[in-house]
Amino acid sequence: MRLRHLKRFGPGFGLPFNAVSVAFLLFCGATLSSGCATLGDSKQYVSVDSEPRGQAVSLTEDASGYVGRTPLFLSLPPSTSAELYQLREGSRSRALKVKCRFAWESVLLGNLPLAVALGPAFGGIFLGASVAVDLWTESAFLCPARINFSERSLRLRVESAQNQDRRKCRRVLIVPPYQFKKREADRLLLTWVQAMRPRLPQCDELLFGKHVDEHLARLDVTFDKPLPASGLEQRQLSRLGIQTGATHYVVMKLRRSSRGAEVISQMRDMHGEKKRKLPVLPVPSFNRSPTLSGVLTFFDQSFWFLPNTLQFASLWMWPNFSQENADYRFFRHDDGRDYLSLLGGWELSYVPRQDLRRRYSVSFESSFSLWSNLAQRDMSMYWKFSNVDPDDGIFEFRDVMNILYLGFTSENRVYWMTPYLSPFVGAGGGLVRVDTFFRGESTGGFSPFLQGYGGLIGQSGDNTFLELSGGFATTAEPHVENKYTELMDFFFLRAKAGFYFPVLRQAVREYF
Secondary structure, eight states, X not given: OHHHHHTTSOXXXXXXXXXXXXXXXXXXXXXXXXXXXXXXXXXXXXXXXXXXXXXXXXXXXXGGGEEEESSEEEEEOOOSXXXXXXXXXXXXXXXXXXXXXXXXXXXXXXXXHXXXXXXXXXXXXXXXXXHHHHHHTTTTEEOOSXXXXXXXXXXXXXXXXXXXXXHHOOEEEEOOOOOSSHHHHHHHHHHHHHHHGGGSOTTOEXXXXXXXXXXXHTTTOOTTSXXXXXXXXXXXXXXXXHHHOOSEEEEEEEEEETTEEEEEEEEEETTSSXXXXXXXXXXXXXXXXXXXXHHHHHHHHHEEOSOOEEEEEEEEEEEEEEOTTOSEEEEEEEEOOOHHXXXXXXXXXXXXXXXXXXXXXXXXXXXXEEEEEEEEEEEEEEETTOXXXXXXSSSEXXXXXXEEEXXXXXXXXXXXXXXXXXXXXXXXXXXXXXXXXXTTEEEEEEEEEEEEEEEEEEEXXXXXXXXXXXXXXXXXXXXXXXXXXXXXXXEEEXXXXXXXOTHHHHHHHTTO
């Protein structure tokens, strides 16, 4: 019964059951074969250090697996444990085995959204299979961000001249300073480099420019978003260290003082918590910089006109149908779910990253969103003017109503940023296009749209997140209106699995 009605959905959605089934199986097969826990980068980036530094590290018991001297960064595949070896001259190497914890939050947040969207039957199969694959491929395990070789007997030794030279010579990555315009950020960075270069050891190498900006942008660190005071997380630093070879990084901030505009900067070790303040740099040419205005900074950091995520959404709705002007009554209607609800659920919008926001802070975010959702209802109805008992089936029918929403809205949210699941409340308004397909007939039109909601959001990987929200939505006039029923407002529950693509915003704003 269900399959026959699905073929009536409309252009582009009338796929035969076999084709949809094959596509579903291929998608699940590809997802399962790659491991599903994080839906992102399967590698782990860790920092390896020692006390004292300069210890030779190998992945094997002999020098055949030599990877370098501490401090260094390693890219490791997911595993239940990691085993490294400290090579010693004239003696047996020392093994260091690190246990990797079971990342239950990644397993749940990474696999649950798609499982829920598929419904009880296929979702249960997918969830069980994906968790089993995560355990089998060991992608459900997360190794420590820092691994440290430490021996008490070595702490009192005086480091060799070679190690001292290694400690003095640094590769310093310069994080772009926050500015409204890219050219102003570049000008401030060059001003800092010209002033600070003579004050740093000659063997230090400063890393900045387009190549560095591209690596930072993939972590959503760009010139138009200030870095949090806590800095980057260790896994992000380890990834940057592998990609750029940096041993330290510098963050800077433009501020106003009694002497005028000045830059405060800090150099941080990419392998730990060591920080060192650098001399304050006066920059009178930036006295009129709009960045020094608190009001303009608030608007620049709260209103986002370009999306940074692609989300796949699944919608459950509890509609307030009205039969006052309809020729039919319904004696039952249930929420229906199938493959098409996945094809119709997506969203392009801006979502803040938890790992780049100050923990336990309140953040207001306003952005534009382009989204689509498919709501499906199993409708059991009868003709209300019939004198015949509907139980005889003469004037009774059952069919699937498909309601496709395509909306463009302004979303305004207040987040409470926490390390794991961050709660939020929000309201959105804009314009929505609604197309309804029922009993071989279709209707469509535009209507003003308003919704209020609350929910939770949490990152499930380096570039992925999960969002769960629920609330109330309404239109200015009925958006479903035919001889069977009318619909103007509904309660909803929405689950989303999203992917960050932060480079778009920087690519556009570079030209302004």
